[in-house]
Amino acid sequence: MKQLTAMVLFCTFVLSYGQRPPKDIPQEVLEAIKTEVWIPFMEAYDQSDSQKLKSIHTQDIFRVTQDQNQIETGESYLEEFGNFVETVKARGSQIGIAFAIRSTALNDAGDMAYQTGYYRFSSKRSDDESLVVRGYGEFNVGLRKENGTWKIWLDADKHIQLSPEDFNAEEIVYELGKS
Numbered sequence: 001m002k003q004l005t006a007m008v009l010f011c012t013f014v015l016s017y018g019q020r021p022p023k024d025i026p027q028e029v030l031e032a033i034k035t036e037v038w039i040p041f042m043e044a045y046d047q048s049d050s051q052k053l054k055s056i057h058t059q060d061i062f063r064v065t066q067d068q069n070q071i072e073t074g075e076s077y078l079e080e081f082g083n084f085v086e087t088v089k090a091r092g093s094q095i096g097i098a099f100a101i102r103s104t105a106l107n108d109a110g111d112m113a114y115q116t117g118y119y120r121f122s123s124k125r126s127d128d129e130s131l132v133v134r135g136y137g138e139f140n141v142g143l144r145k146e147n148g149t150w151k152i153w154l155d156a157d158k159h160i161q162l163s164p165e166d167f168n169a170e171e172i173v174y175e176l177g178k179s
Contacts, residue, residue, distance in 0.1 A: 025104045025113075030172075033113060033143060036150040038099050038174045045097045046176055048089035050082030057152045058144065064156035088123075096122040096131045099139075100170035111145040118167050119157070136162035 037056050044053035063072045063081075072080070088095050101117040119139055122131040142154030167173070 023106065025106050026110075029106060029110065029113065030104065033104075033115070033150045034174060037143060037152060039176075042097055042099075042174065042176045044085065045095045048085045048095070050086050053085055054078045054082050057155075058146060060153065062142075062154045064154075066156060066158035092126065094124040094131065096124075096176070098122075098167075098173065098175040100167050101172035101174070102170060113143040113150070114141070115143065116140050117172075118160075118162060118170065120164075120167055133164070136160055136167060138162075 040052055040056050043049065044056070057078060059078075060074055061077055063077045064070070065072070085095070098120045099117055100119075101115055103116045105114040106112070117139055119137045120133055121135050121137065122133050124131045136159070137157045138160045139155070139157040141152050141156075143150050144153050145151075
């Protein structure tokens with residue numbers, strides 16, 4: 001009988017916990033993350049600015065490239081990522097990135113967040129007149145506040161097939177030059 005009672009209580013707890021409404025994420029948190037992470041990220045790509053790109057990541061960044069089953073961490077990853085945008089600049093090319101946020105979770109202290117979404121990668125090669133969309137990906141990022149500023153400490157992504165319509169259908173889309 002004790003086992004049955006325990007099982008009923010457990011099931012009641014699980015079912016009631018699963019029925020909670022989603023946590024409301026304050027608009028000021030979303031705006032701060034946009035201003036402190038996503039806009040500088042897009043600007044760093046647009047300007048091929050390795051220092052700006054590095055500044056939005058924590059020093060202990062944990063990077064997962066899912067397509068390649070690869071994990072990179074810390075300063076060595078940041079240097080490699082920075083070198084990528086510097087190489088683009090040296091070639092006279094340009095890159096661009098935009099983000100569509102699908103979900104956001106926030107801890108109770110309000111200093112750690114987790115976002116999922118899509119990104120759209122574009123580039124301009126020497127024979128292109130302007131940026132051309134080259135592909136889409138799906139990302140998961142862990143964000144935390146350091147000295148009052150949001151930074152990326154976990155970044156995982158993979159390439160996916162996605163239509164422009166599906167990308168733009170998300171409620172939150174961040175692109176340079178658009179709000």
